[in-house]
Amino acid sequence: MPAFSRRKFLKISGAAAGAFAGGASAIATKSVLAGKEIPSGSGIQTIPTFCDICFWKCGAIAYVKDGELWKVEGNPLDPLSRGRLCPRGTGGIGAHFDPDRLRAPLMRRRKRGDEEWTVVTWDEALNSVAEKMQKIKAEYGPEALALFSHGIGGTFLRHALKAYGAINIAAPSFAQCRGPRDVGFKLTFGEDVSSPERTDIRNADCLVLIGSHLGENMHNTQVQEFAEAVGRGASIIVADPRFSVAAGKAKFYLPIRPGTDLALLLAWMQVLVAENLYDKEYVAKYGFGFEQFAASVAACTPEWAYPETGIEPELIRSTAREMARCKPATLVHPGRHVTWYGDDAQRSRAIALLNALLGSWGRKGGFYYPVSMDVPGYAYPEYPKAQKDKVDNPGGKYPFADESITTGIREATLTGKPYPIKGWFVYATNLMEALPSAKETIQAMQNLDLMVVVDVIPSEIAGWADVVLPESVYLERYDDLNVEWFREPFVALRQPVVLSPHDQKPNWWIARTLANKLGLGNYFPWKDIEEYLKHRLSAAGLSLDELKKKGIIRGARQPVYFDEGVPDRFPTPSGKIEFYSLQLEKAGMAPVPQYKRPADGPPGYLRLLYGRAPVHSFSRTQSNPILSDAMSENAVWVHPETAGRHGIQNGVRVRLKNQDGILSNPVPARITERIRPDCAYLVHGFGHTAKGLKHAFGIGASDARLITRYATDPLMGGTGMNVNFVTFEIEEV
């Protein structure tokens, strides 16, 4: 990002800028405490809660000054944030002040997608939704209503729809994000990596990042521990086609050709085996099928990998030796958003196997065993018995998909097979930017009788809804408890800090009211959320009053490593770490990962890569006035050589054109040495097309719209999205 020049203010009038200031918005934002326990209009109150700007759920303390929301800081009691929020969390108050946020329930006036609305009451909106849901149930069965939901806020809606009989429930976090990783690790260790990741970065002596850009991707705990590791001199090894921020901290940077990570991983493992550098005792004790595995990787020498990856054999050897030197405190990070090339579950399995060779699973500085507080769930009546199978993975064509596949539900909606899907409920996930091939999403939605979106902002997907239900932002609502699985047990409370400024409602209220209208009131036996929370907490011997004051209650530390007493058991079919997988073999898939060269793009095109910026979450924060002030637009990263070839100068606005002729909005070219000449890079989340996002509309380029193609992972149905290629059209100046 170019340095912002203060000099320009010598030339312009100081009064020309907008007048937004953190706490001084035109929106009235009285504290929920105002008029209750604490008189309004005086002093500072602090109210603990937990953040919702991403899914990490960091403990936070909100400050209310003279009755108005002022700022949010980390809660020092919280083991995730350790008292320090990330920039998105710090800018979280902007969600409350967002001038574009949804204000009242809306019903579609014209064609789907026209974004022409009538403002209605909650009663009108929910009556209409309930009536159409009953009709779908009568004509097609409740399985014909699908739910796409992301984050803890979807808990109560999911419950209401399950009570109705819905079974097709998915989140893009599986097939468009972490799914391949979790499947690859589960096939190997019998357990997945979960979220927050069970990575013991804090204690790692060597950290290997493969495309994972910690520091730009701001998952708070991980970034804090990453900086801590850098500070104490841990060896950082980064393989990435882009010289990421993390690469700038690395002892070894591997400028890998995109799509060839699996070749690198196999070569690393070949070196560890051939040079006898792996943890022999660990492998002998816990490994299954090591001999077959060793035979399978024997030919994958660094010399074999060199023409594939572009990484010098000596660099492959020296990095493998470095990993071995630090074992078992060598953590080969599994990444998070890993739906890249369609071979993702096997690549993730190779990462799991590399960790297994280094003996890092279950060991300090590797992968710990997460623990959790024992807070029982609310005992609801049983859900109706499903009459049909889920629709997303017919015949188990993706044999290792252990969560529902969003794009599978989309396909069923499109084809009507194995049975028709006639209703979509979408909670807090912008499917238009999260799923590849927006065209298929739009086509699928044509077959719906009901499309409902619950969200805080008028996202692109909300534009396609029949009914839009505006939710209160996290600073205005209670949610379910966060009973996290982490390296120490704790429970956290989200509670309202200020009132919703308009006619927004919390998700628990929306779900409960809808359930009542559907005649499912018996599934919501509690009268309000506080009663629900008290009930759950008292079952665990905890008090809501204490949690309201502290925000977090921590449990006693428990063993998290094998040598602290965690049982060294692996819930795989063999009960061991599966170097050779009979499950995969039986499914007709490679029992040890096999590398296949990725397909090239059209001549002269660059591979489109995308990633995160530390100040934005997905496509959900670009209208947040504080975060958009920190970064209002993305730029396309281009290597100087490539820029020269295309006649592009730094800062010139260019459109990206993909292999299918799709054009992006114009964005500035950021000409930088920090990327391979054969790639272009965009930060995800920009280029909004939703009319209601007035402050983000048309600004920046959407990588998602350029992702017209995807490579489906045969193991679990994930959609590899780094398989699109772009060239440039220079804008007339």
Add this chain to the structure above:
Amino acid sequence: MARYAMVIDTKKCVGCMDCVVACKTENQVPRGFDRDWIVYDTKGIYPTLQTEIRSERCNHCDNPPCVYCCPCGASHVHERGGVVLVYPEKCVGCKACMAACPYDARFVHPEGYVDKCTFCVHRVEKGMNPACVSVCPTHCMYFGDLEDANSEVSRLLNERPGHRLLDSAGTKPQIWYLD
């Protein structure tokens, strides 16, 4: 006497801009303006590169040209710690200080006066760190008194090499970057 200074470990900084965002909410900095900002400094040819990421702001110089050139006495050195501040009510917005500052650290607030980093004196006087320091998720920023040989900032500058920005300008800046 005290001499407040900031020491920033560029090795740990990831340039996440949390310092920028925290300053904005703490100090209600108007939209479109920043009292602190991030600079990414990259040297070399791909793939052999070095990057230095810096959180920058007013350097609270010991030899502050902005104070010397102010015709209204608005820019001044605070009674404690050498903090350079502006009295908004005295400032006429003539921008002489902005022209004099080699760090581009000042801007005209929409209300007409010149504004910039205050080292969060309102917090420091209550014994707290500046907002940017206390929010930093990488713990790469340190604030303290250089007159106190036992302070963390003094200790860090003793232990590790560091540099200041535009040392040659002779302004004696008080933000130190650890290499």
